[in-house]
Structure formats: C-alpha cells, structure tokens
Amino acid sequence: MKIVRTVSELREAIAAARGAGASIALIPTMGALHEGHLSLVRAARAEHGYVVMSIFVNPTQFTEAADLAAYPRQEDRDAELAESAGVDLVFAPEAAELYPAGFATTVHVGGAITETLEGAGRGPAHFDGVATVVSKLLIAAAPDAAYFGQKDAQQVVVVRRMVADLGLPVRIVACPISRDDDGLARSSRNTRLSAEQRSKALAIPRALAEVSEAVRSGVTDATALIERGVAVLAQSGVTAEYLALVDPDTLEAVPRVTGATLCAIAARVGEVRLIDNVLLGAGPEQR
Ligand code: AMP
Numbered sequence: 001m002k003i004v005r006t007v008s009e010l011r012e013a014i015a016a017a018r019g020a021g022a023s024i025a026l027i028p029t030m031g032a033l034h035e036g037h038l039s040l041v042r043a044a045r046a047e048h049g050y051v052v053m054s055i056f057v058n059p060t061q062f063t064e065a066a067d068l069a070a071y072p073r074q075e076d077r078d079a080e081l082a083e084s085a086g087v088d089l090v091f092a093p094e095a096a097e098l099y100p101a102g103f104a105t106t107v108h109v110g111g112a113i114t115e116t117l118e119g120a121g122r123g124p125a126h127f128d129g130v131a132t133v134v135s136k137l138l139i140a141a142a143p144d145a146a147y148f149g150q151k152d153a154q155q156v157v158v159v160r161r162m163v164a165d166l167g168l169p170v171r172i173v174a175c176p177i178s179r180d181d182d183g184l185a186r187s188s189r190n191t192r193l194s195a196e197q198r199s200k201a202l203a204i205p206r207a208l209a210e211v212s213e214a215v216r217s218g219v220t221d222a223t224a225l226i227e228r229g230v231a232v233l234a235q236s237g238v239t240a241e242y243l244a245l246v247d248p249d250t251l252e253a254v255p256r257v258t259g260a261t262l263c264a265i266a267a268r269v270g271e272v273r274l275i276d277n278v279l280l281g282a283g284p285e286q287r
Helices: 007-019 035-047 065-070 075-085 117-123 125-141 149-166 186-194 195-203 203-216 222-235
Strands: 002-004 024-029 050-055 088-093 147-149 171-175 238-244 261-269 274-281
Touching: 002 007, 007 024, 007 050, 007 088, 007 125, 024 035, 024 125, 035 050, 035 075, 035 147, 035 171, 050 075, 050 125, 050 195, 075 088, 088 117, 088 125, 117 125, 117 149, 117 238, 125 147, 125 149, 147 149, 149 171, 149 274, 186 274, 195 203, 195 261, 195 274, 203 222, 203 238, 203 274, 222 238, 222 261
Parallel strands: 002 088, 024 050, 024 147, 050 088, 147 171
Antiparallel strands: 238 261, 261 274
16 A cells, blocks of 8 residues: 655556556545544445545644644554555645645535534534535545545535536545444544543434434424434433434425434534434435
C-alpha cells in the first residue's frame, strides 16, 4: 500500500491504476480508523480494482476548536488497518495541500438539508466544510464511486445533492451503520468516552430501538414516537440535542411515520457529541 501527500502524486497513482484497467473507489475519512471505516473499504473492495482512502482531519468542518483539537490522530495505526482491509492507496495531505494560502472558495449546499439537524446543531459552517472538502477530494481523485457511511445520514444527503448539482461523474454509495456488540454505533469519538459514559451512551441505540419497535407495533404519530425515544434517553440521564423523525431525502420533519422515515439523534455524553440514526418503515430494519 502506498501513502501519498500531494494531489499530483494522488493523480499519478490513480492514472496508473486506470491505465491498468482498474475502476477507482474513494473512501473519504478523517482517520482514527475503526471497523466502521473498514466496512466501507470492504464494500469498495468488492466492486472496484483500486481502492483509495483519504485521511484528512478537515479543519473547516469543525465548528468547535476543542473538538478539532481533541480529535484522535493515529496515522501509523491507520496505515496498518487500511492496508489489512485492502486499501491500495492512502491520500493523507497536510492542510496546506488542500487549503493553500489565500484559499477563498466555499461549496455551499443550500436549503433545509444543510440547515436542519447537524446544520442547526453545529452551525452552517459544518456542511460548507464537508461539501468543500468532499468536492475537492472528488475532483482530485476523480473516482468512479465514493463510499460513505449511513452513520452520517445527513452527510450522504448533502453529498448526493452536491454531486447532482455540480454534475460530478461519480456514484455515491451509502453503507450500513457498523455497531459494536453492545449496539453503540462505531465512531472515532467513542475512544474519548469513559466506561461510565459509554454505558450511558448506550441509551442512544436503545432509544432508536424503542422508536423502531413502536413503529413496528403500529404507532405512527411523530410526537408520540419522539416522546418514547426521549424517555429512554432520560432514563440514563441523556438529553438529546435533537431526536427527530424526518423524510430521508428532504430531511423535513414528518408528522406521521407512514413510509420510509429517518429517526436521527444527536446527544452529548460528557464532552463527546454522538450521533446515530435508524431508517424506519423501509422494510427489514437497517440496523
Ligand atoms: P469519519 O472518519 O468519521 O469522517 O468517517 C468517514 C466515513 O466513514 C464517513 O462516510 C462515515 O459516515 C463513515 N463511518 C464512520 N463511522 C461509521 C460506522 N459506524 N458505520 C458506517 N460508516 C461509518
């Protein structure tokens, strides 16, 4: 496995792989790799001859300096994990490679899909940072497909919108949420939870399960469903930043669950802000 730091080296390696007939997959990450990231690698590996992973803690999508400073960084371990999962090329640029002096361009996806949920919680700069860095990575690597996790469901919606609007020739693939055995969605931020906080955090997947179960048993009223989820969180002393039932495409709140609906939660446990979600009413449960 090769590691490159510049866009020109990235393009050169990808051109060589294309020249040899391989199709190209890109997996954008911020490193601190875990099984969730590796599940994306395996999905990409199954469909493409050459798998590229970017590892870049993108400063522009962090709206809290403390969160950026505390974000785990472990490049050597990441390289080992990426290689063992089947990554062919890691692109790990310095910030100046992607944001040269005088950088003045922002890709802004407008409307409800960036203003609600994470956009409301973390501020509009968050998705500007995501859209800008993902568009730069897609332009740099020009992959056939890019793989994202449904863990960040809103990010997938925003990236799909951006790709459609800019006419970027790339297929966006969303992979299911990978969970630890106890049900907690895998996240690089989980390493910052104490044992006690981690057991508290388990209220999040429990709340999602409660809402799913209530929908399966015939409850459709969004207010009643949200109350049930909030009550499960409250039992563990967790207060949601949001617990929302939204249309999975527009991300607008739904009054009733009558078809495919995304139930999304953000909650802070200690200093750590966690997100999780489940797709409801869409046939077999996606968890
Ligand atoms: P991150 O490094 O947190 O920016 O994540 C990189 C990619 O991995 C994003 O597309 C995430 O949605 C995805 N990802 C992170 N955690 C998980 C998980 N538990 N299951 C599936 N995908 C994940």
